[in-house]
Amino acid sequence: MPWRSSALALLVLGAVACSSSTPSGGAAPAASEKTNAEDSGSPTGSSGGTTPTPQTDGGSSPDGATQPPAIAFPAKWIDGTACGTDPDLQTFQITPDTFILRQSLCTTFEGPFMYLFVGSTKALLVDTGTGGVDLKGKVTGLLAGKTVQLVVAHSHSHGDHVNGDPAFKNQPSTTVVGTSVTAVGQFFGISGDAAAAYDLGGRVIDVLPIPGHQAAHLAYYDRETKLLLTGDTLYPGRLYIDDWNAYRASVPRLVAFVDAGHPVSYMLGGHIELPKTGADYAFGAQVHANEHVLQLGDAELRELGAAVKAMGNTPKREVHPAFIISP
Numbered sequence: 001m002p003w004r005s006s007a008l009a010l011l012v013l014g015a016v017a018c019s020s021s022t023p024s025g026g027a028a029p030a031a032s033e034k035t036n037a038e039d040s041g042s043p044t045g046s047s048g049g050t051t052p053t054p055q056t057d058g059g060s061s062p063d064g065a066t067q068p069p070a071i072a073f074p075a076k077w078i079d080g081t082a083c084g085t086d087p088d089l090q091t092f093q094i095t096p097d098t099f100i101l102r103q104s105l106c107t108t109f110e111g112p113f114m115y116l117f118v119g120s121t122k123a124l125l126v127d128t129g130t131g132g133v134d135l136k137g138k139v140t141g142l143l144a145g146k147t148v149q150l151v152v153a154h155s156h157s158h159g160d161h162v163n164g165d166p167a168f169k170n171q172p173s174t175t176v177v178g179t180s181v182t183a184v185g186q187f188f189g190i191s192g193d194a195a196a197a198y199d200l201g202g203r204v205i206d207v208l209p210i211p212g213h214q215a216a217h218l219a220y221y222d223r224e225t226k227l228l229l230t231g232d233t234l235y236p237g238r239l240y241i242d243d244w245n246a247y248r249a250s251v252p253r254l255v256a257f258v259d260a261g262h263p264v265s266y267m268l269g270g271h272i273e274l275p276k277t278g279a280d281y282a283f284g285a286q287v288h289a290n291e292h293v294l295q296l297g298d299a300e301l302r303e304l305g306a307a308v309k310a311m312g313n314t315p316k317r318e319v320h321p322a323f324i325i326s327p
């Protein structure tokens with residue numbers, strides 16, 4: 001999430017933000033692996049008021065895959081309102097081989113979301129959160145019984161997305177991708193601004209560079225579920241932007257990617273910073289009562305694209321129903 005604000009927050013709050021490299025202070029409890037009803041392994045509840053209709057046209061997808069699943073997202077994520085009983089990590093299983101994980105706001109105000117895609121030979125974990133929770137144990141459990149190489153990659157290099165990396169480094173059957181523009185480009189075989197296809201074994205993930213929030217930012221598109229991970233470039237919250245010129249080129253590139261035969265079921269980002277109604281939570285808030293749904297849709301991407309285009313070379317803060325442009 002934050003970029004400029006993160007530096008300020010470090011001074012004001014002494015807390016970690018998107019570009020920091022240290023875990024959150026103060027309220028961060030020791031790591032503890034908990035499982036309870038919140039740690040749902042199957043879809044429950046409804047997806048809320050702004051849920052987009054799942055894309056049902058799978059015919060134009062690059063791999064000719066079958067139609068994506070209609071996902072019943074959790075009615076509520078762990079939101080910092082039940083720190084005594086909520087787990088440090090909430091797991092939501094989208095399909096047998098697709099997972100969303102959320103790090104508890106009780107452990108970091110960032111409350112980052114992480115994603116796990118499993119193919120026949122590799123599993124791709126996108127982001128590792130702020131650290132201080134047993135993400136590795138959780139992922140290991142989700143991969144139990146599968147013989148796959150775990151590839152740990154990132155939406156971008158800010159601390160709230162990479163600080164959990166150390167637990168995965170130097171582990172068997174595990175590769176941790178570097179976080180620089182060069183490192184991610186070399187690993188995925190990215191050439192220029194074009195998307196690169198990364199095969200997990202019977203499951204291809206397209207990786208598209210979308211710098212702007214941060215220079216090494218990537219979008220990930222899963223051809224199987226038609227999910228598009230947008231990281232901190234687009235999520236229901238404050239869209240902080242490091243390099244405006246890069247950002248206003250990346251957003252239309254993402255739209256063009258979708259239009260080029262990559263229909264989207266849902267856009268899933270790195271955080272939630274908006275309630276269902278009303279103003280955004282205060283920066284650093286660790287209680288998110290009545291959170292906005294995580295999932296956005298094609299419409300929100302196009303709305304962002306139109307807004308960015310209209311601003312031209314004069315970015316400004318602009319509040320939209322499902323996101324806030326915060327250059």
Ligand SMILES: [Zn+2]
Pocket residue numbers: 001002018110112158160161232270271
């Ligand atoms: Zn972030």
Ligand SMILES: [Zn+2]
Pocket residue numbers: 001002018019156158213214232
């Ligand atoms: Zn960030």
